[in-house]
Amino acid sequence: MKKLFYSLVLVYSLQLNAQTTGIFSSDPIVNLENFDKQKVYFGYFLGFNIYDYKIDYISTPNKDISVTTTTGFNVGIVGDLRLQEYINLRFEPGLYYTQRNLYYSGFTRQIDAEREIRSTYIDFPLLLKFSSKRTGNIRPYLVGGVSATLNLASNSKSTDDNYQQKFRLKPWTQNYEIGFGVDLYLEYFKFSPSIRGVFGLNDELIRDNNPNSPWTGNIDAMKTRGIFVNFTFH
Numbered sequence: 001m002k003k004l005f006y007s008l009v010l011v012y013s014l015q016l017n018a019q020t021t022g023i024f025s026s027d028p029i030v031n032l033e034n035f036d037k038q039k040v041y042f043g044y045f046l047g048f049n050i051y052d053y054k055i056d057y058i059s060t061p062n063k064d065i066s067v068t069t070t071t072g073f074n075v076g077i078v079g080d081l082r083l084q085e086y087i088n089l090r091f092e093p094g095l096y097y098t099q100r101n102l103y104y105s106g107f108t109r110q111i112d113a114e115r116e117i118r119s120t121y122i123d124f125p126l127l128l129k130f131s132s133k134r135t136g137n138i139r140p141y142l143v144g145g146v147s148a149t150l151n152l153a154s155n156s157k158s159t160d161d162n163y164q165q166k167f168r169l170k171p172w173t174q175n176y177e178i179g180f181g182v183d184l185y186l187e188y189f190k191f192s193p194s195i196r197g198v199f200g201l202n203d204e205l206i207r208d209n210n211p212n213s214p215w216t217g218n219i220d221a222m223k224t225r226g227i228f229v230n231f232t233f234h
Contacts, residue, residue: 031187032185035185036082039081039082040079040080040081040082041234042078042079042080043077043078043080043190043232043233044075044076044077044078044232045074045076045092045094045232045233046073046074046075047074047231048229049071049098050069050070050098050227051069051096051226052067052069052224053100053102053223053225054224055219056220056222056223057218057220058218059218061218063104063106063214063218064105065102065104065105065219066102066103067102067103068101070099070101072097072099073096074094074097074228074230075095076092076093076094076095076123077092078090078092079091079092080129086132086133087129087131088128089126089127089129090127090129090143090145091125091126092125092127093122093125094122095120095121096119096120096121096122096123098119098121098226099119102114102115102167104215106214107214111165115162115165115215117169118153119151119152119153119154119169120152121150121151123148123149123198124148124149125175125177126145126146127143127145127177128144129142130142134183134185137184137185137186138182138185139183140180140182140183141180141181141183143177143178143179143181143194144176144177144178145176145177146174146176147175147176147177147198148174150171150172151169151170151171151172151204154169154170155167155169156168156206161209161213161216162213162216163208163213167215168206169204169205170202170204170206173200175198175199175200175201175224176199177196177198177199179195179197180194181194181195181230181232182194189233189234190233190234191232192231192233192234193230193231193232194230195228196228197226198227198228200223200224202223203220203221203222205219205222
């Protein structure tokens with residue numbers, strides 16, 4: 001999947017390089033002049049993500065938990081409803097694959113000190129897009145809203161816990177998302193690179209069966225933090 005994703009990015013990069021040559025010129029040809037007058041339009045996105053955790057402790061921890069992040073990838077579709085000239089309502093369901101590694105201090109065995117958390121998320125964000133006035137073939141925008149996320153790899157139904165090397169999370173989380181991007185109007189389609197932050201609102205952790213567990217006993221809340229970089233095509 002990663003090889004396919006990077007191959008697609010390479011193909012589109014070559015195509016975009018050919019089409020964006022005139023966008024930043026002093027007198028560009030106006031492309032897709034009536035595109036934003038559509039009431040509804042659709043698209044899709046490809047991108048990558050970096051997920052992290054914000055961990056709150058019940059008491060000052062003697063054993064800190066460190067989180068190592070990796071770069072994952074995203075793919076999804078976009079539905080856009082024009083509310084008025086500068087405001088659009090967007091629904092962007094997507095598949096997000098990522099991995100985070102937790103490291104606990106105080107353990108002598110690596111199998112106890114490390115937890116590898118691979119997540120496959122289906123994200124359902126409902127966003128408001130606030131666009132500026134279009135200048136030539138460029139239109140910056142801000143975007144923000146709320147989302148619900150399903151973690152397909154949460155292990156929530158497992159009866160095993162960290163004593164059997166099984167880290168468990170809740171399957172559903174709620175988030176707020178905020179970001180910015182720019183619409184680039186090319187000859188045949190609109191290309192929109194964007195950066196968006198996601199911030200979990202609820203605690204995702206399922207505690208171990210032992211309330212004094214060294215892995216979960218001192219955690220008050222564990223919430224997702226993440227950054228999305230998406231490349232959207234309309």
